[in-house]
Amino acid sequence: MPDNSRKKPSLSDSLQYIKGVGPKRALLLEKLDLNTVEDCLYFLPFRYEDRTEVRKISALVPGERVTFTGEIVHAGTARLGHRKKIFEVVIKDETGMIRAKWFQFREPYMMEKFPIGARFVFSGKPEFNRYQGTGLEVTHPDTERITGDELDMQELGRIIPVYHTTEGLHLNSLRTILKNVIDGYADLENEILPEEVVRRHQFPSRPEAIRMVHTPSSDLPVKDLDRFRTAAQKRIIFEELFLIQLGLAFKRKHTHHLVQGKVFKTRGPLIAKFMKLLEFELTGAQKRILAEIMDDLEQGQPMNRLIQGDVGSGKTVVALISLLTAIENQSQAALMVPTEILAEQHFLNIEPYCRKLGISIELVTSALSPKDKKSIQQKIMEGKVEIVVGTHALIQKTVQFHNLGLAVIDEQHRFGVLQREAIGKKGTHPHILIMTATPIPRSLALTLYGEMDVSLLDEFPPGRQPIVTKLFYENKREQAYAVLRKEANKGRQAYVVCPLIEESETLDLKTAMEVQDYLQNQLFPDLTIRLIHGKMKKEERQQIMSEFKEGNIHILVATTVIEVGIDVKNATLMIIEHAERFGLSQLHQLRGRVGRGEHASQCLLIGYPPFSEDGKARLEAIVKSNDGFMIAEEDLKIRGPGDFMGTRQSGMPILRVANLVRDIKILEAARKEAFSLIDHDPRLEDPKHQTLKQTMHHYLGNKLDLLNII
Numbered sequence: 044m045p046d047n048s049r050k051k052p053s054l055s056d057s058l059q060y061i062k063g064v065g066p067k068r069a070l071l072l073e074k075l076d077l078n079t080v081e082d083c084l085y086f087l088p089f090r091y092e093d094r095t096e097v098r099k100i101s102a103l104v105p106g107e108r109v110t111f112t113g114e115i116v117h118a119g120t121a122r123l124g125h126r127k128k129i130f131e132v133v134i135k136d137e138t139g140m141i142r143a144k145w146f147q148f149r150e151p152y153m154m155e156k157f158p159i160g161a162r163f164v165f166s167g168k169p170e171f172n173r174y175q176g177t178g179l180e181v182t183h184p185d186t187e188r189i190t191g192d193e194l195d196m197q198e199l200g201r202i203i204p205v206y207h208t209t210e211g212l213h214l215n216s217l218r219t220i221l222k223n224v225i226d227g228y229a230d231l232e233n234e235i236l237p238e239e240v241v242r243r244h245q246f247p248s249r250p251e252a253i254r255m256v257h258t259p260s261s262d263l264p265v266k267d268l269d270r271f272r273t274a275a276q277k278r279i280i281f282e283e284l285f286l287i288q289l290g291l292a293f294k295r296k297h298t299h300h301l302v303q304g305k306v307f308k309t310r311g312p313l314i315a316k317f318m319k320l321l322e323f324e325l326t327g328a329q330k331r332i333l334a335e336i337m338d339d340l341e342q343g344q345p346m347n348r349l350i351q352g353d354v355g356s357g358k359t360v361v362a363l364i365s366l367l368t369a370i371e372n373q374s375q376a377a378l379m380v381p382t383e384i385l386a387e388q389h390f391l392n393i394e395p396y397c398r399k400l401g402i403s404i405e406l407v408t409s410a411l412s413p414k415d416k417k418s419i420q421q422k423i424m425e426g427k428v429e430i431v432v433g434t435h436a437l438i439q440k441t442v443q444f445h446n447l448g449l450a451v452i453d454e455q456h457r458f459g460v461l462q463r464e465a466i467g468k469k470g471t472h473p474h475i476l477i478m479t480a481t482p483i484p485r486s487l488a489l490t491l492y493g494e495m496d497v498s499l500l501d502e503f504p505p506g507r508q509p510i511v512t513k514l515f516y517e518n519k520r521e522q523a524y525a526v527l528r529k530e531a532n533k534g535r536q537a538y539v540v541c542p543l544i545e546e547s548e549t550l551d552l553k554t555a556m557e558v559q560d561y562l563q564n565q566l567f568p569d570l571t572i573r574l575i576h577g578k579m580k581k582e583e584r585q586q587i588m589s590e591f592k593e594g595n596i597h598i599l600v601a602t603t604v605i606e607v608g609i610d611v612k613n614a615t616l617m618i619i620e621h622a623e624r625f626g627l628s629q630l631h632q633l634r635g636r637v638g639r640g641e642h643a644s645q646c647l648l649i650g651y652p653p654f655s656e657d658g659k660a661r662l663e664a665i666v667k668s669n670d671g672f673m674i675a676e677e678d679l680k681i682r683g684p685g686d687f688m689g690t691r692q693s694g695m696p697i698l699r700v701a702n703l704v705r706d707i708k709i710l711e712a713a714r715k716e717a718f719s720l721i722d723h724d725p726r727l728e729d730p731k732h733q734t735l736k737q738t739m740h741h742y743l744g745n746k747l748d749l750l751n752i753i
């Protein structure tokens with residue numbers, strides 16, 4: 044209950060004023076990210092327990108999950124066979140007895156928890172003990188101590204919420220605190236959703252929804268509650284996603300529709316000349332996407348487009364034609380990439396075309412000498428450079444463009460949102476094209492890039508063969524090397540990727556140097572094997588890359604610097620050391636370095652068991668599928684959305700209640716409503732939308748500063 048001596052209760056009240064919370068508990072609640080009253084209202088139970096029916100012990104049936112109460116008559120450790128110990132508790136009510144047992148336990152804790160004579164509520168699934176013939180028993184039940192008569196009255200005969208809690212804060216206490224908050228404050232929540240939205244989706248009111256999720260009525264199916272599918276839960280999830288989508292819709296309107304952009308003429312003579320130089324025919328998907336881009340460029344609003352195309356689908360040529368279109372319209376163009384090695388590769392690929400077309404191009408990375416840097420910066424500022432290829436170095440203050448008309452950001456998933464935005468500020472509303480090879484599951488794309496237009500490059504250039512992926516345990520590595528020998532004999536080249544460059548004592552990793560040494564001296568003395576890594580001098584690295592491209596190096600041992608972008612068609616074998624340590628999309632990217640030409644290619648993973656559960660799931664997924672989208676979905680499932688792209692860096696909003704894997708349908712509905720609302724009221728000026736507007740500012744301001752929305 045709110046403390047009446049204070050001023051009017053408000054949702055931003057600190058929890059210290061809640062009955063049952065002192066300074067010590069407040070600290071514990073903080074650990075759960077519960078700082079204000081409002082935080083508590085939206086701290087949803089992660090599951091529910093059905094106590095609508097409490098059985099007598101004599102009426103328990105094997106295999107059926109139930110709740111019963113009783114008194115502890117025995118508690119202690121017992122032996123199971125020679126070595127294994129279990130903890131046993133015997134519970135009794137007026138009709139009979141049943142045994143509960145635990146395989147994982149700390150004895151002193153358990154002894155203290157289950158004193159003889161104490162009364163408890165148990166929930167679990169009783170089974171017959173086939174081996175000991177001792178009747179019904181229940182393994183690892185949920186337990187809750189009954190103190191006084193309170194629980195009998197409050198919690199039996201109902202569905203009760205189960206919350207995540209933290210050490211030192213008992214679930215019962217947390218439940219009581221939350222109940223006090225909800226009783227005192229739920230009614231302060233005003234309606235924020237437009238009336239029509241509430242009606243269309245048949246949502247309960249906000250205070251009602253909050254009450255219903257924390258104290259569900261006993262006639263709701265627990266299954267629906269556990270799957271977050273009741274009307275109240277849906278409403279609360281919807282609200283959160285709606286606010287984010289509203290922000291995205293708002294941003295799109297205000298950086299795109301309501302802004303003047305350069306009008307480009309497309310498909311001019313320069314492009315025609317380039318198409319003649321190009322040694323291949325564009326794929327249907329490339330043509331389709333270029334048409335979409337050209338259409339954007341003619342509109343007079345800044346382009347804001349994301350291209351998703353799996354590794355090897357041919358994004359570079361799409362980027363290049365876009366850059367050339369800007370040049371043809373007397374603007375400068377920039378191509379920004381995440382690593383120096385990729386910037387260098389792009390530069391080397393693009394430069395010959397530029398030479399033939401009479402276009403000036405420069406490379407800007409932090410590897411430039413101060414003198415070169417200065418002179419290039421000067422030329423960029425004076426407009427004497429037409430295409431600039433570079434890394435983050437491009438968005439430093441010292442780089443100023445004369446007239447930036449279009450920027451392409453390649454391998455965007457390796458950048459943060461801020462960097463993506465920074466390049467846009469280098470000119471007056473330049474056209475922005477973003478490319479990513481990490482296929483993003485749809486739900487994430489709608490959240491992370493929700494304000495952009497999205498194109499899918501969903502076709503590979505002709506003649507590609509699927510890459511065969513196999514896992515070898517460390518002790519079978521010789522088999523992988525035998526494949527390497529075969530490929531080398533055929534004149535093909537290989538990459539061997541290692542997770543670390545220097546010997547590390549804490550992580551027992553095969554280092555790239557050791558691997559190079561071993562391959563060169565023990566196995567392949569006749570082959571040219573070179574090492575490449577991020578700490579190398581630029582000249583040396585470029586030298587190695589161009590020799591590898593020319594086929595003078597047979598095996599390139601590398602750290603993950605080659606993860607993105609590198610394109611050598613004759614390389615047909617990728618061996619990944621310690622594959623279990625890599626992330627799933629990273630494995631997919633690395634694998635994408637091979638299979639880029641007409642030759643059949645393989646990716647061999649060397650794993651060091653035992654694998655963690657996640658590690659095992661990742662390896663299985665990568666062996667099973669070549670499809671980047673499937674892999675991304677798997678990755679999202681294994682890691683969870685929060686961690687998917689490194690939350691803070693990626694600008695992924697921190698979701699309080701929604702789950703992008705579980706709630707995709709609600710997300711789509713919320714997006715539709717939000718975008719349609721902004722179409723009708725672009726500035727949210729309607730008096731009816733004022734509470735919503737304030738809430739959006741409040742919510743996005745706190746949670747989404749990185750999304751940089753308003």
Ligand code: ADP
Binds near residue numbers: 357
């Ligand atoms: P990514 O999408 O991974 O950036 P790239 O643009 O590097 O892919 O293209 C991969 C390879 O396919 C390159 O060698 C490129 O020259 C080639 N390529 C791209 N488009 C076509 C095409 N339409 N026909 C044949 N080869 C193509």
Ligand code: MG
Binds near residue numbers: 358359453608
């Ligand atoms: Mg690429």
